[in-house]
Amino acid sequence: MVRWAFTVDLERCVGCQSCVIACKAENGTPRNIHWMKVLEREEGEFPYAKRTFSPTRCNHCANPPCVQACPTGAFVQRKDGVVWVNQEACIGSMACMSACPYYVPYRWDGGEGYFGQQLTPYEEVKMRGFKRGAAQKCHFCYHRLDEGRPPACVESCPADALNYGDLEDPESAVNVLLRQKKHIQPRAELGTNPGLYYLTGKGGGTIGGGGDGRR
């Protein structure tokens, strides 16, 4: 059985935001909605100050708290691990937002497009897929996955910081990278088993003695 997962190489990410733009272009998300984000953090003080970047999106957890919390069953987990939102079933209860430790889902309540009240032809086409008052979030570009293409964010990354693959396939890009580099799963202590691994440096194995069963 396939289980899709991402890796994010924190050493390679330069914070260019091309993944953010690629996601927007691919999915046409409304203004102020960002399924993909690159979070920044400033560390240290001059002259040793540095800025680190952490690309963040839905982690498509194996035990997704959003799916459990959703009262309507609008959050659906596919057999390949991708979690998506059935906007027809969503009533906007925002339980998903409270339950997600990564604060990923959004609820769009309508509003202007990027260029004011008048939507562009592109926005008109894309916005038809979004229900006002319903939750939305990254769906791993499953329409692309089903065609054998990579998610838009992965494809656009110029630094090869983002990768994806099948966790169950030992030779997938994700598993190769996990063998090569140290990695962490964000907020793994909550038991969500996110489908995201941050690669943090050379040498395989988890950081902090975490046992995810991968080498």
Add this chain to the structure above:
Amino acid sequence: MALDLPALMERLWSDWRGKPKVKGLADAKFILDYQVQRHWDWRVAFYLFGAGTSAGLIFLEVLLRWLDVLEKTTALVGMWIGLTLALLSLVALFDHLGPRARWRFWYAIRNPRTSWISRGFFIVAVLVLLRIVVLLPSVPGLGGLPWGEDTVGGNVLRAVVLLFALGFMAYSGLVLSSWAAIAFWNTPMLPVLYMGYSFLGGMAALPLIALVTGGSAEVETLGGTLWPWVLGLLLGNGLALLLYVWGMATGIRPARVSVRLMVRGPQRWNFWVGVAVLGLVLPIVIVALEVGGVMGSDAVANVLLVIASAGTLVGGYILREAVLKVGVYGPPV
């Protein structure tokens, strides 16, 4: 990384001021830091308070009628007031949830297997329906229905009401504590605290209703039984609140940030003046004087007891709102 608390508080507070058309992190800068939840506002707090207090009220009314402590008229008026409060709180909730929830509210019952929201919706819907059924015999022309007071059907119905009222009081805390994402809510103390506050809300509302329906004499009769329990519950809730805040203050970092936001940050006035003084200390002093027999039974005593009851109710609402508003997510990485 050192925590710059004043800057964090200023940022989290400023997050509350904006009202974006998007619920989520839309208006936040893309920084890796603590984030306060901004999607549930005072209307959800009012729902938790109103429906909880109403459940506490109906629980006490049924119980005190069985014990023959409460006058029939007071119980009946109280039930109508409780039903109105529950419906008002549902209106506030659905107003907050928006148009999709208003027209598809029954969808919320689809996932009771894992979702506490779903379970709560089921409980509150059944409770409201049961209350309507219980109240039907009191409607002129429907007095002959076979489940009036002191009938077998009526007693069975009221026993079921008691169960569902208890269920909702527990639910109002369980729904928040079921989510690990926000550490300040993710504790078994919260359901205990909210259950105590729901009971307390019912106990505080009952003398106010008795004052309207039966005047001072009714309050005096009821008070003989009720005030010692109110005092005990006030002290118990104070202790539970202390344990909750102290437990969170010694917990993981997002929980500690929440505690700071509550006791020293933007919610400090609400917490100290609203929850602590108005909702606990003042009622404890007044009710203790009443229980100790110091106050007597004149008009001043009644006014003071009304103030104590109203303060308890206001404190109960402010607690729910403050707890919601200081819910903090840890950094997602």
